[in-house]
Amino acid sequence: MFKGVLAELQKNLRLLPGVGEKTAQRLAMHLITQEKELSLRLAESISAAVNAMKKCSVCHILTEVDPCIYCSDYKRDQTKICVVENSQDVYLIDNTHEYNGRYFVLGGLISPLDGISPKDIFIHELLETINSGEIEEVILALNPSAEGESTINYLAAALKKYMVKVTRLSTGIPFGGDIGYSSPVTLSNAFKRRFSV
Amino acid sequence: MFKGVLAELQKNLRLLPGVGEKTAQRLAMHLITQEKELSLRLAESISAAVNAMKKCSVCHILTEVDPCIYCSDYKRDQTKICVVENSQDVYLIDNTHEYNGRYFVLGGLISPLDGISPKDIFIHELLETINSGEIEEVILALNPSAEGESTINYLAAALKKYMVKVTRLSTGIPFGGDIGYSSPVTLSNAFKRRFSV
Numbered sequence: 001m002f003k004g005v006l007a008e009l010q011k012n013l014r015l016l017p018g019v020g021e022k023t024a025q026r027l028a029m030h031l032i033t034q035e036k037e038l039s040l041r042l043a044e045s046i047s048a049a050v051n052a053m054k055k056c057s058v059c060h061i062l063t064e065v066d067p068c069i070y071c072s073d074y075k076r077d078q079t080k081i082c083v084v085e086n087s088q089d090v091y092l093i094d095n096t097h098e099y100n101g102r103y104f105v106l107g108g109l110i111s112p113l114d115g116i117s118p119k120d121i122f123i124h125e126l127l128e129t130i131n132s133g134e135i136e137e138v139i140l141a142l143n144p145s146a147e148g149e150s151t152i153n154y155l156a157a158a159l160k161k162y163m164v165k166v167t168r169l170s171t172g173i174p175f176g177g178d179i180g181y182s183s184p185v186t187l188s189n190a191f192k193r194r195f196s197v
Numbered sequence: 198m199f200k201g202v203l204a205e206l207q208k209n210l211r212l213l214p215g216v217g218e219k220t221a222q223r224l225a226m227h228l229i230t231q232e233k234e235l236s237l238r239l240a241e242s243i244s245a246a247v248n249a250m251k252k253c254s255v256c257h258i259l260t261e262v263d264p265c266i267y268c269s270d271y272k273r274d275q276t277k278i279c280v281v282e283n284s285q286d287v288y289l290i291d292n293t294h295e296y297n298g299r300y301f302v303l304g305g306l307i308s309p310l311d312g313i314s315p316k317d318i319f320i321h322e323l324l325e326t327i328n329s330g331e332i333e334e335v336i337l338a339l340n341p342s343a344e345g346e347s348t349i350n351y352l353a354a355a356l357k358k359y360m361v362k363v364t365r366l367s368t369g370i371p372f373g374g375d376i377g378y379s380s381p382v383t384l385s386n387a388f389k390r391r392f393s394v
Binding site for chain 2: 002003004005006008009011012013015016017018023025026027028029030031032033034036038039040041042043044045046047048049050052053062064065069086087088091
């Protein structure tokens with residue numbers, strides 16, 4: 001339907017998560033019909049963000065400043081380190097205000113099927129960090145998926161020789177969830193991890 | 198939750214239609230975590246599209262080439278002109294393949310409440326086009342809203358002195374719609390315009 005620059009714009013918009021052909025069309029039309037200045041500002045802020053974000057040299061989170069705001073905040077509990085798959089998980093966890101320790105971004109999960117071995121993610125760097133720091137607890141905040149479990153098992157074994165407590169997030173029925181719609185594994189986990197009220 | 202360039206990106210993404218705070222956050226994270234090249238290409242195509250699109254000097258549609266592909270296509274029926282509010286409506290109507298005549302973009306609808314008078318939209322240019330051309334039918338493809346009706350009434354009166362047929366789009370229950378969920382005005386229009394089967 002679109003041609004030239006508009007077709008190109010639509011194609012690039014379709015790469016965004018949750019954006020299909022129709023939405024891309026609507027977004028493209030919006031971008032060329034709204035005040036020109038606003039669209040150019042969006043384009044600039046995409047480039048600016050992409051170009052400004054780099055990996056924190058300490059925890060590997062995507063950050064504008066290095067070290068990141070978490071690593072440079074010494075008021076945070078330096079005895080705890082929360083290990084996550086990616087940067088977004090740091091933002092999400094920090095937003096709960098449940099945790100005030102350090103973070104470490106693995107940059108992926110071990111997945112033999114996808115050819116991702118322990119060497120392909122920052123496990124070596126994590127162990128070094130734990131070795132050199134004053135860490136007492138390592139919280140493995142990884143997805144309860146096949147890849148997450150593999151990574152948790154691998155890390156739990158690798159961390160045995162360090163004098164640290166290793167924990168993982170609770171598994172169970174999500175808040176607001178329905179037992180009738182829970183998978184057998186979720187339900188089984190919820191039973192195993194039942195607690196006194 | 199976000200800071201710096203990321204917060205700025207999220208703010209600019211929120212101006213897109215249908216994008217709230219959460220979606221803007223997700224899009225921003227996606228843009229900085231996906232392959233850098235893809236995000237920069239999106240940014241460039243936004244700027245390119247915005248800068249390349251101009252108004253067709255004949256019909257006022259947003260176009261990369263002037264005159265636009267519709268105005269320069271003499272195989273289209275030159276005796277019909279379809280009057281629409283904005284460029285997107287041209288794309289949508291043309292996509293139905295129901296119509297193969299000329300187009301004319303008004304650039305808005307008459308709306309005294311918003312301070313838009315007939316002088317603020319391209320009515321003068323439309324009348325000139327009709328006067329100078331070989332137009333036999335003017336199709337007013339405008340929204341059946343208060344502003345659309347005002348504009349249709351105004352144009353119908355202004356077109357009286359030209360020897361042209363003036364039509365408007367049918368109003369009624371949308372395909373797949375439900376009588377029970379139709380507004381009284383829609384239902385009343387559907388009744389008024391009922392046709393033999």
